[in-house]
Amino acid sequence: MHKQQPDALLLNSKIEEWMRWDRNEKTRGEVHTLVTEGNVAELERRFMSRIEFGTAGLRGRMAAGISMMNDVVVIQTSQGLSNYLLACQPEVKERGVVVGFDGRHNSKKWAHFLAAAMIRKGIPVYLFTNVAPTPFVAFGVKHLKAVCGVVITASHNPKQDNGYKVYWDNGAQIVSPHDKKISQSILESLEMDDASWDISGVLTHSLRKDPTAEVEAAYFDELSKYVQYKQQNSSCDLKMVYTAMHGVGWNAVQSCLLTFGFPPCIPVKEQMLPDPEFPTVTFPNPEEGKSAMNLAIKTADENNVSFIMANDPDADRLCIAEKNDSSGEWKIFNGNEMAALLGWWCWHCHQLKGSHKPADSCYMVASTVSSKILLSMAELEGFNFAETLTGFKWIANKTIDLENAGKTVLFGFEEAIGFMVGSLTYDKDGVSALGVLYELAAYLNRQGKQLHQQLETIYEKYGHHLNNNSYFICHDKEKIKHIFTRIRTMSGAPDTYPEELGGVKVKYVRDLTTGYDNEQPDNKAILPVSSSSQMITFTFVNKAIVTLRTSGTEPKIKYYSEIRGTGSKLSKEELSSSLNALVEAVINELLEPEKNQLLPKSE
Numbered sequence: 001m002h003k004q005q006p007d008a009l010l011l012n013s014k015i016e017e018w019m020r021w022d023r024n025e026k027t028r029g030e031v032h033t034l035v036t037e038g039n040v041a042e043l044e045r046r047f048m049s050r051i052e053f054g055t056a057g058l059r060g061r062m063a064a065g066i067s068m069m070n071d072v073v074v075i076q077t078s079q080g081l082s083n084y085l086l087a088c089q090p091e092v093k094e095r096g097v098v099v100g101f102d103g104r105h106n107s108k109k110w111a112h113f114l115a116a117a118m119i120r121k122g123i124p125v126y127l128f129t130n131v132a133p134t135p136f137v138a139f140g141v142k143h144l145k146a147v148c149g150v151v152i153t154a155s156h157n158p159k160q161d162n163g164y165k166v167y168w169d170n171g172a173q174i175v176s177p178h179d180k181k182i183s184q185s186i187l188e189s190l191e192m193d194d195a196s197w198d199i200s201g202v203l204t205h206s207l208r209k210d211p212t213a214e215v216e217a218a219y220f221d222e223l224s225k226y227v228q229y230k231q232q233n234s235s236c237d238l239k240m241v242y243t244a245m246h247g248v249g250w251n252a253v254q255s256c257l258l259t260f261g262f263p264p265c266i267p268v269k270e271q272m273l274p275d276p277e278f279p280t281v282t283f284p285n286p287e288e289g290k291s292a293m294n295l296a297i298k299t300a301d302e303n304n305v306s307f308i309m310a311n312d313p314d315a316d317r318l319c320i321a322e323k324n325d326s327s328g329e330w331k332i333f334n335g336n337e338m339a340a341l342l343g344w345w346c347w348h349c350h351q352l353k354g355s356h357k358p359a360d361s362c363y364m365v366a367s368t369v370s371s372k373i374l375l376s377m378a379e380l381e382g383f384n385f386a387e388t389l390t391g392f393k394w395i396a397n398k399t400i401d402l403e404n405a406g407k408t409v410l411f412g413f414e415e416a417i418g419f420m421v422g423s424l425t426y427d428k429d430g431v432s433a434l435g436v437l438y439e440l441a442a443y444l445n446r447q448g449k450q451l452h453q454q455l456e457t458i459y460e461k462y463g464h465h466l467n468n469n470s471y472f473i474c475h476d477k478e479k480i481k482h483i484f485t486r487i488r489t490m491s492g493a494p495d496t497y498p499e500e501l502g503g504v505k506v507k508y509v510r511d512l513t514t515g516y517d518n519e520q521p522d523n524k525a526i527l528p529v530s531s532s533s534q535m536i537t538f539t540f541v542n543k544a545i546v547t548l549r550t551s552g553t554e555p556k557i558k559y560y561s562e563i564r565g566t567g568s569k570l571s572k573e574e575l576s577s578s579l580n581a582l583v584e585a586v587i588n589e590l591l592e593p594e595k596n597q598l599l600p601k602s603e
Contacts, residue, residue: 007044011044011047011048015035015043018064021192022064022071023197024071027070030064031064045067046066046067047066048067049066049067050066050067051069051073053182053183054532054552055173055174055179055391055393055552056163056393057164057173057174058073058077060161060162060163062160069106069161069162069163071106071109072192074110074114074152074164075113076186077186078114078116078117079117079192079196080182081114081117081148081182081185082118082189083185084185085123085147086123088181089147091147092147095124095145095146096118096123096147096207097125097126097147097148097149097150098126098144098146098148098211099111099115099125099126099137099150099152100127100131100134100136100137100150100151100152100153101131101152102131102132102134102151102152103131103247103274103276103313104153104154104161104276105159105162106162107131107162108131109199110152112203113199114150114164119202119205119207122207124207124208124209125202125207125208126144126146127208127210127211128211129212130212133248133249133311133316134153134155134165134314134427135219135316135425135427135430135431136252137151137167138171138427139215139218139222140211141167141169141170142171142425143219144215145169148168148169149166150164150166150167151167152164152165153313155313156284156286156287156313156314157285157554158283159276159278170426171426171427172393172397172399173392173396174393175394175397216252220256220259222424223256223259223424223435226349226422226424226432226435227259227435228439228443229442229443230261231261232442232443232446233260233262233442234262234263236262236263236442236445237445239265239303239305239306240262240305241265241267241296241300241303241305242265242266242267242308242309243271243286243295243296243308243309243310243311244267244271244311245271245278245281245284245285245310245311245312246273246274246277246280247284247311247312247313247314247315248314248315249315249430250273252315253265253315253431253434257435257438260435260438262435262442266299266300267299268295280295284312286317286319287312287335289332290332292310293310293319293321293332296308300321305323306323307320307321307322307323307441308320309437311431312430315430316418316429316430317416317417317418318338318417318430319332319417320333320437320451322441322451322452324450333451334415334417334467335415335416335418336370336371336373336415336465336562338413338417338419338437339370340465341440341451341455341458342413342433342436343364343374343411344377345440346410350362357408359382360383361407362383362408362409363383363399363402363408363409363410364383364385364409365386365398365399365402365409365413366385366387366388366413366414367389367392367394367414367415368387368537368547369558370415370560371465371467371562373458373465374411376462376463376465376564376566377462389512390414390535391414391552392414392418392420395412395413395420398412399412399423399426400426409422410422413428414428415469419433421433421436463564463566463568464572465564466565466575468561468579469558469559469560469561471551471556471557472556472557472599472601473599473600473601474555474556480550480557481534483591483596484513484536487536488536495511495523497509497536498589501546501586501590502581502584502589503585504540504542504582504585505540505541506538506540507540508538509536509538510527511537512525512529512530512536513529514529514531515529533549533550535548535549542563542582543563543566543568544562545561546559546560546582546583547560547561548586557591559583559591561579561582561583561586563582
């Protein structure tokens with residue numbers, strides 16, 4: 001008889017364990033089919049490594065197996081989280097946990113599994129009855145003084161995905177070491193029984209409360225403090241088309257418009273309500289550009305409207321588009337351009353209030369791959385600029401640290417259309433940002449100006465900041481590792497990065513995977529280092545910056561670039577040409593897309 005190899009024995013034991021745990025006929029059927037077909041490669045992919053619980057929580061494809069998102073993984077994660085909370089949050093049984101969910105397949109059920117796991121441990125749960133924007137959960141943790149918050153969402157990912165996003169008691173996403181400790185607690189909490197699957201009494205349990213009315217009332221009351229021109233807004237003649245991108249934003253945005261005094265907007269009816277199939281878009285992400293915004297543009301044209309606002313499906317991101325009154329061309333603003341507008345507006349509003357808080361006690365915050373336009377504003381206006389790692393968890397936690405030190409944070413952003421106006425929520429918030437940006441656009445409209453004109457005014461004052469950002473898709477983790485290893489060893493030895501790219505000399509290299517940074521006297525990076533993700537930044541002698549990094553939630557190699565025109569005699573066109581040539585060189589010389597079979601972003 002042929003003796004089974006150790007790996008085969010381990011795989012079989014993991015499959016048997018799964019079948020013992022799982023009560024979902026659909027996912028059990030998936031595993032049965034794979035076993036019957038003898039699809040060992042797919043079974044190994046699904047069962048030989050567990051989906052990683054990181055600082056973004058969980059996010060992945062909905063399917064059977066411990067490397068995927070499914071009932072078993074969600075229940076086990078919730079058991080592990082509840083045990084961790086009991087171990088490290090002494091007041092968890094008094095303060096409770098906030099739980100929300102979006103409109104994706106399984107989201108509501110998984111929120112109920114999560115709530116049930118908490119209730120079984122005697123932990124009170126503030127469980128939203130219906131879908132809720134992600135910012136409401138983040139705000140809810142802060143307002144209700146809960147010890148933790150979880151929202152079941154995959155944000156703007158494709159319809160096949162879902163996720164499990166965790167906030168700590170400060171209202172910001174978790175950071176290390178909580179992620180590692182929760183991950184360990186999950187591994188110690190895998191066993192499941194009949195009670196693990198029972199969600200029948202969740203909604204009526206004495207430990208469950210629906211926070212919807214209280215959280216929404218408090219949120220919009222707090223948001224009203226950011227309104228500057230409510231009376232003028234009521235007679236605004238800048239009509240707006242809005243799309244919720246088949247997500248949860250519609251109701252929240254109506255309340256937002258009422259808070260600011262705006263008349264009703266015109267919805268993209270086909271995308272107005274939650275639909276887990278996302279039938280009108282390939283990627284439900286307004287950041288993708290016209291491919292995601294086609295229906296909104298069509299609706300605007302049909303209604304003779306020149307302004308569009310869009311949320312992603314969980315309403316934590318915001319995108320805008322404007323039709324040029326002169327040319328009739330539509331412009332979809334990128335995250336850096338929107339941040340330039342919002343940063344200028346937040347400073348304008350701060351000055352408008354005649355605040356007693358001096359400029360040197362005020363801050364704006366951005367991630368390291370985002371535009372340095374806020375830095376340029378800070379240098380001229382006298383407020384402070386702080387830079388963080390990529391990810392809103394870092395921006396939010398930096399904001400909290402600054403506020404604890406008596407500082408005022410006016411605005412935070414990252415280029416992936418994520419904005420935090422003030423500190424209403426300690427996370428990106430597409431609902432509050434929509435109200436503030438609409439008020440900005442209405443203010444300009446009363447002066448006969450459009451947003452693209454104000455953007456040029458900002459750049460004329462603070463210097464042009466031109467960007468060229470995109471990504472390549474790569475599903476092969478080993479190939480990605482090889483690409484970045486080659487960049488670090490261009491001369492055959494460690495820390496021998498390219499000295500010149502596209503004929504432009506490299507001034508500094510910062511590698512936040514290894515901790516190398518030759519701008520620092522000891523060659524050690526100041527920003528936190530993570531060996532689990534790839535991120536290298538090149539600063540060039542021509543004031544250009546290019547960053548290459550992997551995505552934490554998608555199979556992408558992303559590149560970000562900017563050239564600052566501050567103090568430069570070059571025209572905007574010359575700066576753009578210089579940056580584009582440099583980016584092309586970085587792509588061809590370092591990423592080698594043809595050789596490595598990298599798939600470019602589809603237009």
